[in-house]
Amino acid sequence: MSTAVPPDTLDTLYRDHHGWLQGWLRRKLGNRSDAADLAQDTFLRILAGRNAAAIVEPRKYLATIAGSLVVDRFRRRSIEEAYLETLAARPEPTAISxxxxxxxxxxxxxxxxxxxxxxxxxxxxxxxxxxxxxxxxxxxxxxxxxxxxxxxxxxxxxxxxxxxxxx
Missing domain, CATH: 1.10.10.10 (Winged helix-like DNA-binding domain superfamily/Winged helix DNA-binding domain)
Incomplete structure (x- = not known):
């Protein structure tokens, strides 16, 4: 059963590590806006789940969560691209003679x-x-x-x- 994260603990975690996490994600993704989105999503996952006070190695923990979010994003984009390629490969409707x-x-x-x-x-x-x-x-x-x-x-x-x- 997950417990709510005390606001002051999450605030401290966010202030101390958000900049680092966003930079880490930017290097991985090569895109500032995607990095910002995934950094926010990482903290939302912590907010919804684990007690931030119990995190022993914050950067390692944040990198693990963010890494899984990066994989999810690449998987989703891969599926979207495959779908769009399939649509593009469909034959054009032909005009009748x-x-x-x-x-x-x-x-x-x-x-x-x-x-x-x-x-x-x-x-x-x-x-x-x-x-x-x-x-x-x-x-x-x-x-x-x-x-x-x-x-x-x-x-x-x-x-x-x-x-x-x-x-």
Missing amino acids: PEERTLIIETLLAIDRMLDDFGPRTRAVFLLAQFEGLTYAAIGERLGISVTSVKKHLTRALTQCLILSEA
Whole structure:
């Protein structure tokens, strides 16, 4: 069980060793702002944990905590860099060719004509099933028809889709 650090003991530890710790971290990291952040994080760890009065070798203890924070920071940055490299390696979305675009438009027009050829009820059943994802029972309830009728209309519509896809 950790005990709270008396404020005066932590204050003394901070005053006596903060400058040294920040310099030590700056030499390790080569960056003044990262060193300042990790020095603060080191003292926060002590504040949250161990009784500062019980620390026998303060610089060794501070260096151990700060060293583990440096390792954590490098590990986190390594993971971030790997993630960014993975994102950068993903292929760019490709633009569709004019031929593909024409095929897509023709297919959409054929589907539109097919939907027009359905009766109003078959079209409604098909659209509710495909675009709203409703169950047969929900479609029947919404349209005021039986589940058996929903199945018949959907079978008719899907058969037409199959015929269209084979053409």
